Each structure stands twice: as structure tokens, then as C-alpha cells.
Amino acid sequence: MENGAPADTGDNGEKGLHGRVLESLGPAITAGDYPPGTVLRTDELAQRFDVSRTVIREAIRVLESMQLVASRRRVGVTVRPTEEWNVYDPRVIGWRLTGRDRPRQLRSLTVLRSAVEPVAAGLAATHATPAQCAQLTEHAMGMVATSRGQQLDAYLVHDMAFHRVVLTASGNEMFARLADVVDAVLTGRTQHHVMFTDPDPAAVTLHVQVAEAVRTGDAARAESLTREITAGAMAELDVLAP
Amino acid sequence: MENGAPADTGDNGEKGLHGRVLESLGPAITAGDYPPGTVLRTDELAQRFDVSRTVIREAIRVLESMQLVASRRRVGVTVRPTEEWNVYDPRVIGWRLTGRDRPRQLRSLTVLRSAVEPVAAGLAATHATPAQCAQLTEHAMGMVATSRGQQLDAYLVHDMAFHRVVLTASGNEMFARLADVVDAVLTGRTQHHVMFTDPDPAAVTLHVQVAEAVRTGDAARAESLTREITAGAMAELDVLAP
DNA sequence: TCGGCCAAATAAGTATGACTTTTGCGTCAC
DNA sequence: GTGACGCAAAAGTCATACTTATTTGGCCGA
Incomplete structure (x- = not known):
């Protein structure tokens, strides 16, 4: 909005x-x-x-x-x-993503994400406002709704929004500023996905569960579930970054 | 060097x-x-x-x-x-650390560190070169040697060097570029420490064990030990950031 | 022959003034 | 009240002259 x-x-x-x-x-x-x-x-x-x-x-x-x-x-x-180089500068990141060593950059960012997001989710569980919890479940539901039938673009929108809310709700400004990075990673994933492959149902379920864990304030669970999500992203990496 | x-x-x-x-x-x-x-x-x-x-x-x-x-x-x-703001720009970080919301900034950075360093240590366990392993044990030993008798400055040098090697050895450029941030956090900690308080012996031991875990390639152990170290840093935070 | 010192060349840094372009805002007509 | 018009303000651009630091190389002396 x-x-x-x-x-x-x-x-x-x-x-x-x-x-x-x-x-x-x-x-x-x-x-x-x-x-x-x-x-x-x-x-x-x-x-x-x-x-x-x-x-x-x-x-x-x-x-x-x-x-x-x-x-x-x-x-x-x-x-x-x-x-x-200031590899955290958004423009540098963007340039490198469009350039020659895009695979390398995508790996770096995914690893960074896998370190940060679980901790952010854990913090979100204790810091998230009711409004943020609502947004989280909303986008998780959106992911469920768009997870079948080649609606990858719509799915991506919800996916990015979900993770952005998690990072923001962590209450840590450094985490929040990584939302664009996660966007880039997720976008890159979708772009290189086989066009007619729907998202992994297990991943969708994990997102729903993370939303629930955050809502109920279960920090440990939110962290560990998010770790599963990012582990999945790491696993996909070998396909994306040859 | x-x-x-x-x-x-x-x-x-x-x-x-x-x-x-x-x-x-x-x-x-x-x-x-x-x-x-x-x-x-x-x-x-x-x-x-x-x-x-x-x-x-x-x-x-x-x-x-x-x-x-x-x-x-x-x-x-x-x-x-x-x-x-581009809160990852080194100059912005520096400015904020010397300014009014230094405590807030120190919290943010410490949280970021606690997310990143354990993962970096895990990666280091599988990526570190023999030379880097040597540096690690060397600095861990240096920490042991300077951990008693009000040698805080010398201790700090080894501490910073140790963590810099871990981040560099992770093989992830994004992690490596956070070494300055960790330096700032550690320096801030030492500065605000009571001048005659020697470092926590348990923390020193953890560093030695991390060096050993990395050397033997035990990623899980390196990660979990480093998580203990950063957890300690988080615990100290309430004293540093009122 | 070697070593240090000085001077010239060079490229970035700074200053200045004139001109262009965008755009917020007030005015005036409808 | 609403829209079009135009003025003015402030950033953007350019050309040029001048300053300063630094490298290079050559000269002179030990």
C-alpha cells in the first residue's frame, strides 16, 4: 500500500x-x-x-x-x-547484479540473508506490532493463494512483502535496510526459475508457520522456521549460480 | 601485520x-x-x-x-x-557512533554482529586456509596472554584481529566487510569497560575453542561457540547502552 | 657511483561568473 | 473555486583561470 x-x-x-x-x-x-x-x-x-x-x-x-x-x-x-569496495551500497549491489559476476553476488547475498533473516524473525516475534502481525499473515495467505497455477509474479510480490515486514518488525534498522537485498535475491530466484514450476509447497507452509510463530511471540520457533526457509534458498543456489 | x-x-x-x-x-x-x-x-x-x-x-x-x-x-x-539513510556506509556508522545516539547504534551493530558472526565462523571452519587457522590460534593465544593484569589495549588488538580473520576466512565478501563494524563494537566495549576489569575468562576460553573448531573443520561447533560469544556481547549491552 | 635535493611538469583541486533548466507558487482570468 | 499562465528562486551546467600538491627526473655534491 x-x-x-x-x-x-x-x-x-x-x-x-x-x-x-x-x-x-x-x-x-x-x-x-x-x-x-x-x-x-x-x-x-x-x-x-x-x-x-x-x-x-x-x-x-x-x-x-x-x-x-x-x-x-x-x-x-x-x-x-x-x-x-563498499559492497553494501545499494547501487554497487545493483550494478554487480546486472554485471558479470551476478552469480557470485547472488551467492554472497543469499548467505548474508541466511545469517540475518532467522535472527530478524526471532526479534520480530517479540517486537512486531499487531499491525505487522496482520500484514504477515495477510502476505502468507497471499502466498498460499498464488502458489499454484503459474502466478509466479503475484507470488513474488507477496514473498518480498512478507520478508520486508519480518525485517522491519525486527526493530533493528540495520536489518530493515537489507529488505532491498532480499528483494533482489527473491527476484533473481524467480527470474531464473523454470517458468512453469510452481513454488515448493513446503516453503509456502513454512511462511504461514513463521507468521503464526511471530504472532504468538514464539521467538525460538520463528527463528528456526526462518532458518529452514533460508536453508532452502541456499540449497537452490547451485542451480542459480553455476 | x-x-x-x-x-x-x-x-x-x-x-x-x-x-x-x-x-x-x-x-x-x-x-x-x-x-x-x-x-x-x-x-x-x-x-x-x-x-x-x-x-x-x-x-x-x-x-x-x-x-x-x-x-x-x-x-x-x-x-x-x-x-x-545508508546505514551501512562506514562513514555514516562512524558519525553515528560519535554522535548522540551512539548507544542505539551500538545496539544495532551488536545485534547485526550476533547474527552474522556465528554463520561466518561456521563457513570459516570449511573455508579457512592453514595460514588463517594459524592466525586464529595465534590471536587466541594472544588474548589468553593479555587477559590478565590490565592489558586491555593489547587484548583488544588480538580480539579485533581474531574476529577479522574469522570474517575474512568465511570467504564471503559481505561478511568480510563487516570487520570494521566488529572493530567498532569491540572498541566501544573496551572504552566503556571499567578500566581495571579484566576480560571474562570464559570468553577467552571460547575464543580458543573457536580457533580449534575452525582448525579441525567442525563447522557446527564453530558456529555454536561463536553464538555463545556474541550472546555474551548482547548481555553486556545493557551496561553499555542505557 | 650513489644519494639527496631542487625545479619543472602535470593533473587534481578551487574559485568565479555567466547562463540554463526545472519547478513551486502566486496571480489572474474564467 | 478551478485552471492556466508566468515569474522567480534555486539547483544544475559550463568555461576558464588560477592554486596546490606530487611525481619525475635531472643536477649537483659527497
């Missing part, structure tokens, strides 16, 4: 010239087109993109804040090694 | 004028000095900091990339609500 934004990874539709430069350089760097150590010169970039140096500098500042590059006087803008 | 950087949260020592503006605006915003909805005008800021608009704009771009503010034409730069 309050979610009018597109279900994508983060902020699409960059505005302004510097945004367009960013949308070009970001994916290129994260895809490895510019290996670590590569130096970019601002004047050269200004020429290449046919914009002023001002615009380039603003884009560079953003790239720098993501730790993708480092700008040093007299030397230029150098691409930093992968290990130093 | 390879860590010559100061043990702080992230990149200290911002260089350039825009960096100085950032170091002033960032903490102010994250501390709540500018409530969400507050509008800042670029030329006003340029006057206030006595720099050119160019510099201000670059700082704004970075703030914008952290989702701390949104810049819109004809309206100005508006501070965004807390829920939209």
Missing part, C-alpha cells in the same frame, strides 16, 4: 548529467572493465562523455564515496581493488 | 575542502541537528563554510549518495528521514 516505488534494487532513473556518468562508469568498474589500478583522468572523461569537468568531478566524488576509486593529485583517479 | 591503519571505524583524515565540509555536515545531520525535512541552500552553505559552490556541491553529492539528503531544483537540499 505504501510502496509505490518500483520493485527494483534501488534508485533507478538517475537524474542529472552526473547521474548519467555514474550509470555508465559504475557498472563498468564493478564489472571489471577497469581492473584495479587503472587510472582515469578527469579531462579525458569530460571529453569522452562530452560534459564539463565539474560534472565528472561530482560523479568521481560519488564513486570515491563508494570506495570504488581513489582520487589523488598529479596521478589521476585510480580504481581500487574489489576488497575495498 | 598488514594493518597499518588506525583502529578507527573508517577513513579518518578527510582531505580537501569538500572533505572538511563533509566532516562538518555529516556528523551534524546524523546527530539530528538538522531534522528530516530541513532544507539547506547551496550558496548559503558556501557562505557559511567560506568555500565555493563547487566544493559544496561535491559534498552534497556524497551526502546524497549516502541517502542522507536529497537535492531538488527550486527547493534546495532536504534532509531525508532516518529510515532512508
Whole structure:
């Protein structure tokens, strides 16, 4: 209801010239087109993109804040090694998901999810408001309703909403901010699913049970059930990330 | 050995004028000095900091990339609500840790840590290289050696190094990038510790056992032992975050 | 021959002013 | 009261000149 934004990874539709430069350089760097150590010169970039140096500098500042590059006087803008990137930046995540090492990224995110979500569910069991419990059961029911007959898109919407509520209801802002990550993982799963394969009924049941556990305040049960869900996601991984 | 950087949260020592503006605006915003909805005008800021608009704009771009503010034409730069901030950005974390809601932030991070570290330890048990196992036991021994006689600083160094190795050895880049967060949590703990209180011997023993579990490839044991460690950290929380 | 020091070249950083574009808001007509 | 119109405000863009830090390399002395 309050979610009018597109279900994508983060902020699409960059505005302004510097945004367009960013949308070009970001994916290129994260895809490895510019290996670590590569130096970019601002004047050269200004020429290449046919914009002023001002615009380039603003884009560079953003790239720098993501730790993708480092700008040093007299030397230029150098691409930093992968290990130093701000891999939690939503845009970096999005870029890597559309790029070459999408499988690798999907694995990382799924593992992260499998660590976080169970704990979040446990916390949700003690922190969730009645309204959040209601939303949880609502979306669980929605999943049940759309789990048969090739309604994968509708199912996905409920699935994402369900997990978003769990993460939000945990009361931990760090967990809540991972909702977009989970969205990306779930979306990626659906996209690579065989188109006519309905969701696993067992997984649907688990979601219903999690909703119930949270509603009744059974933290241990909510956590362990969610661990089963994420374990399932981990199991699917070998199919998705070759 | 390879860590010559100061043990702080992230990149200290911002260089350039825009960096100085950032170091002033960032903490102010994250501390709540500018409530969400507050509008800042670029030329006003340029006057206030006595720099050119160019510099201000670059700082704004970075703030914008952290989702701390949104810049819109004809309206100005508006501070965004807390829920939209990029709370995983190392600088945002650092700013919040030095600001007003440090306790709240410390809680969030500790909870996150308690979710992630056990899983990371489990993975480390199957992924760690012999060299990493060696480092692990080395630092565990270091913790034992410094656990008595008011050597808290030396103990902290080993503690941080130990957990950094665990997170790195997990083989998951997302986990590895949380090492700074764990550093911050551990540092915060030591700082607020009563100065003459030696570390809990039980915790020290747990670290030694984790190192052993990882070395012998016992994933389940490594995970469960680490869960005990983080549970301890959670228990201490009520003292640290009033 | 080696080592350190100084100077020139270079590329990012900063400042400034003029111009463009978007858009909130008030006004005026219907 | 509602809609269209236009003004003005503020960010966005650009070109240019100037500053500063840093690398490189050559020069000079030990």
C-alpha cells in the first residue's frame, strides 16, 4: 500500500548529467572493465562523455564515496581493488547484479540473508506490532493463494512483502535496510526459475508457520522456521549460480 | 601485520575542502541537528563554510549518495528521514557512533554482529586456509596472554584481529566487510569497560575453542561457540547502552 | 657511483561568473 | 473555486583561470 516505488534494487532513473556518468562508469568498474589500478583522468572523461569537468568531478566524488576509486593529485583517479569496495551500497549491489559476476553476488547475498533473516524473525516475534502481525499473515495467505497455477509474479510480490515486514518488525534498522537485498535475491530466484514450476509447497507452509510463530511471540520457533526457509534458498543456489 | 591503519571505524583524515565540509555536515545531520525535512541552500552553505559552490556541491553529492539528503531544483537540499539513510556506509556508522545516539547504534551493530558472526565462523571452519587457522590460534593465544593484569589495549588488538580473520576466512565478501563494524563494537566495549576489569575468562576460553573448531573443520561447533560469544556481547549491552 | 635535493611538469583541486533548466507558487482570468 | 499562465528562486551546467600538491627526473655534491 505504501510502496509505490518500483520493485527494483534501488534508485533507478538517475537524474542529472552526473547521474548519467555514474550509470555508465559504475557498472563498468564493478564489472571489471577497469581492473584495479587503472587510472582515469578527469579531462579525458569530460571529453569522452562530452560534459564539463565539474560534472565528472561530482560523479568521481560519488564513486570515491563508494570506495570504488581513489582520487589523488598529479596521478589521476585510480580504481581500487574489489576488497575495498563498499559492497553494501545499494547501487554497487545493483550494478554487480546486472554485471558479470551476478552469480557470485547472488551467492554472497543469499548467505548474508541466511545469517540475518532467522535472527530478524526471532526479534520480530517479540517486537512486531499487531499491525505487522496482520500484514504477515495477510502476505502468507497471499502466498498460499498464488502458489499454484503459474502466478509466479503475484507470488513474488507477496514473498518480498512478507520478508520486508519480518525485517522491519525486527526493530533493528540495520536489518530493515537489507529488505532491498532480499528483494533482489527473491527476484533473481524467480527470474531464473523454470517458468512453469510452481513454488515448493513446503516453503509456502513454512511462511504461514513463521507468521503464526511471530504472532504468538514464539521467538525460538520463528527463528528456526526462518532458518529452514533460508536453508532452502541456499540449497537452490547451485542451480542459480553455476 | 598488514594493518597499518588506525583502529578507527573508517577513513579518518578527510582531505580537501569538500572533505572538511563533509566532516562538518555529516556528523551534524546524523546527530539530528538538522531534522528530516530541513532544507539547506547551496550558496548559503558556501557562505557559511567560506568555500565555493563547487566544493559544496561535491559534498552534497556524497551526502546524497549516502541517502542522507536529497537535492531538488527550486527547493534546495532536504534532509531525508532516518529510515532512508545508508546505514551501512562506514562513514555514516562512524558519525553515528560519535554522535548522540551512539548507544542505539551500538545496539544495532551488536545485534547485526550476533547474527552474522556465528554463520561466518561456521563457513570459516570449511573455508579457512592453514595460514588463517594459524592466525586464529595465534590471536587466541594472544588474548589468553593479555587477559590478565590490565592489558586491555593489547587484548583488544588480538580480539579485533581474531574476529577479522574469522570474517575474512568465511570467504564471503559481505561478511568480510563487516570487520570494521566488529572493530567498532569491540572498541566501544573496551572504552566503556571499567578500566581495571579484566576480560571474562570464559570468553577467552571460547575464543580458543573457536580457533580449534575452525582448525579441525567442525563447522557446527564453530558456529555454536561463536553464538555463545556474541550472546555474551548482547548481555553486556545493557551496561553499555542505557 | 650513489644519494639527496631542487625545479619543472602535470593533473587534481578551487574559485568565479555567466547562463540554463526545472519547478513551486502566486496571480489572474474564467 | 478551478485552471492556466508566468515569474522567480534555486539547483544544475559550463568555461576558464588560477592554486596546490606530487611525481619525475635531472643536477649537483659527497
